Amino acid sequence: MGCMDVKLLRQAAFVATLRTADALEADVAGLLKPDRLSPPLYNVLRIVAGAGAEGLRCGEIGERLISREPDVTRLVDRLARRRLVGRRRDRSDGRVVRVVMTSTGQALLDRLAGPMLALHDAQFGALPRADLERLVALLDRVHGR
């Protein structure tokens, strides 16, 4: 390992990051499937829940998503059809749509919170705190370039 070419090492880091992310997300997808939620949908739900009662604009949701989705409208559409979020136009600026949480959506999130923590425990249980901090710091240096 010590004599590995830097180019190959970068490739290895690339592949390891994508592979790991894929495995982690697949686990989450499995956990969400019984509730017919995809990881992006769950992500939107969490983001909206994190905002206050005044809700969030679609654009803000897009900025905070883990994977930048270019079509927040239809993502919110699907949640709204299931009454997991609400939608209303802003009075002061007629262009913006504010997305707000519903009690149904909050209940679903509450029910999923425990299992999600347990899953992350299983996923990262092998790493002690110090290693987790190192991992986060290294990853931040990669995509925060």
Add this chain to the structure above:
Amino acid sequence: MGCMDVKLLRQAAFVATLRTADALEADVAGLLKPDRLSPPLYNVLRIVAGAGAEGLRCGEIGERLISREPDVTRLVDRLARRRLVGRRRDRSDGRVVRVVMTSTGQALLDRLAGPMLALHDAQFGALPRADLERLVALLDRVHGR
């Protein structure tokens, strides 16, 4: 940071991994787009190129893919339609299909090799060798659980 709850830290590691992977893959997708290749297609092409002249079975391709795709057939289909790979049935076992490289596909790969290395350089240039090794080791401990 030192006083962060371990649960939050695991969540942070989860998000950082997915965010970073998404950014890395988006860069690659941008590089591949002019050639109408998606990251999975490029991945298949590289895997087939890595095998010898005897080719690879579809199942083996699926196992080696970065993100597990459940439908290698149509992935190979698209490459075969563009003559980037060839396909022929195995004589000894009539069930298996062997996927082999074509000169067209190899030429495309050769043309992309340089830019891809340059991209990975830009992506991981901030990390010296020791940090790259640490990153790979940490990621392997996560998904190799």
Add this chain to the structure above:
DNA sequence: TGACAATAGTTGTTGGAACGACTAAATGGG
């Protein structure tokens, strides 16, 4: 103020992904 540009979201369309059912070939036990 009035035309033009910028912003926020929506919608149309096309192609790819997910999931499962299905065909064909090979293996293995009775």
Add this chain to the structure above:
DNA sequence: CCCATTTAGTCGTTCCAACAACTATTGTCA
């Protein structure tokens, strides 16, 4: 040997994602 089981790959369908064009509202500046 033959039928059940397993293995390899294909195909049908439905839904989602990407890309771009479009509508509506607001901001800007001559």
